[in-house]
Amino acid sequence: MPTFAELGLPAEIVTTLAANGVTAPFPIQAATLPDSLKGRDVLGRGRTGSGKTYAFLLPLVARLARSDSRRMSRRPRALILAPTRELVTQIEASLAPLAAATGLKSLNVFGGVGAGPQISALQQGVDVVIACPGRLEDHMRSGHADLSAVEITVLDEADHMADLGFLPGVKRLLDKTPKDGQRLLFSATLDAGVDVLVKRYLHDPVVHSVDSAQSPVTAMVHHVLHVDNAARVNVVADLAAAPGRTIVFARTKHGAKNLTRQLNSRGISAVELHGNLSQNARTRNLTAFSDGSATVLVATDIAARGIHVDDVNLVVHADPPVEHKAYLHRSGRTARAGNEGTVVTLMHDAQVSDVRNLTRKAGVKPTITRINDTDHPVLQQIAPGERVFGEPKRPEPKPARPQPAQPRRSKPRNAGHPAGVTGSRSGSPAARNGRRRRPSRPNDAAGNGRG
Structure with a gap:
């Protein structure tokens, strides 16, 4: 070379x-x-x-x-x-x-x-x-x-x-x-x-x-975990709590936000990255993941092409992507620059056929394992090391919006007079009519016919 x-x-x-x-x-x-x-x-x-x-x-x-x-x-x-x-x-x-x-x-x-x-x-x-x-x-x-x-x-x-x-x-x-x-x-x-x-x-x-249009990075190891819906978040949390950086992909912005909150509630330092965040928030969260203050990034496909962070050990498809190109781009967040990496796709019963077609088109032959809880030994094989769960992190309360100052009300013209009596009888009949309460008319309720 x-x-x-x-x-x-x-x-x-x-x-x-x-x-x-x-x-x-x-x-x-x-x-x-x-x-x-x-x-x-x-x-x-x-x-x-x-x-x-x-x-x-x-x-x-x-x-x-x-x-x-x-x-x-x-x-x-x-x-x-x-x-x-x-x-x-x-x-x-x-x-x-x-x-x-x-x-x-x-x-x-x-x-x-x-x-x-x-x-x-x-x-x-x-x-x-x-x-x-x-x-x-x-x-x-x-x-x-x-x-x-x-x-x-x-x-x-x-x-x-x-x-x-x-x-x-x-x-x-x-x-x-x-x-x-x-x-x-x-x-x-x-x-x-x-x-x-x-x-x-x-x-x-x-x-x-410099490579095949379909071939994934050769240093990647691919797994598919066949899980029940009830065990999905627990499995993601177990993998995310392992040593090293992890990127978790969700299909929707709401799913990414919800999964981030669930990981934080289990004491895992996770940040989110998706289109509903302001640019400042996106930059702040990506910086936290890059500098190690957050070990987990939960992202939608907006990040599949847009982030280049070194030393990402694990990519988890919490929701399988729709098509194979997205799978390869998401998975490419790990095993960069000749390093090794592991890719995990979570799959439930209704997704078996879709995931099979997805991996076939991507040119990937994953190891498929059926698991129902976090005690399965394959999780340690995928992400070795002691799981670390810190203090649960709760979402910070949004600051209360300041209430706009109420304008000072001027003293009513008829203040001090009995209800229904004006303070002056001067002026033309038309002017006096504008100051007095008129009997209601049928079309006044709809706001029509008012002079």
Whole structure:
């Protein structure tokens, strides 16, 4: 395997990689870098966790660093599009040391946070914009962003953007970039939606595939636990209480929230990640999981592509995913960067046929075990170690909303007079009629016919 220096990366980038513990290229990086550094369009396909992020960041940084162009207001020099806010944030985290070493400035652009700081940064000028399509389109429409100077465009997780229905927005953005710019597209699978992008926007691309479209990470061990509904949460809790980081996937936002509360009530430090949370809450919870203050992350499929946390020992599908691609993407949160990992799918009687088809399409042959309680020895085999249950954590009460101040009431005009008697008899009959209570009419009850 060639070194980064032998692949053509400049010394400052090689040094920065080494300082961050990256000393040898992954296969997809070694395969694509010679072409991407030359400015060729590249189509790279590799499973999640195969090193695709550096495969596009390294040539992007190297080529911008030696480019004659300069940073301009509202006109970034490079664009990276990604499907989720979490993925945007983590791409930026990988880019940050490389950008610092080469004097580049980057900006994250996504919804769920205020647009003001993004607009201000665009006005000042940035080299690289890392964006979700929707918010970037907003900035384009308002005139705060202009893609006419983009030299390099990257589409990360292109198949997931297709799955989420983002392709129309992606096409509108790509149409605004120069046709002669370099384009790098990376994806775990090459489905019909991705193929449309390749044919329309990539010019004579070099194609690099480093693994089978179906094969999971070989270092994964797959289990299916056939459980009764009544035992489901107890089994999840037992696995989650084992040593190491665990990601638990639920099918719905409500299911993720409810399961998080149930784990917390058993003394397991768990946080949730789903679309009903504010961006600040999502960032806070992901940070807690990344820094180890929470050992369990309970997520919906929003996180299947969007999170890259090292040393995840176990992935638990508390609810089996609907289709096999989601299974592979969820499962890819473990066994990253050559590490080992374990994947567990919980299945009840009504799901047997669906799970069988799911694993077959995913190219997985799991060990299937029927269990009814947490005493079964397979649980220790799957997640060895002593189970740790702390003090039950209760949801924090929501702060009471401050009551709006009641406006001061002015003294009624007829105060001090007997009921039904006005304070003055002056004025025209019409004016007096407006001050006196009139006998009710049938249509007054519906609010009609009032003068």
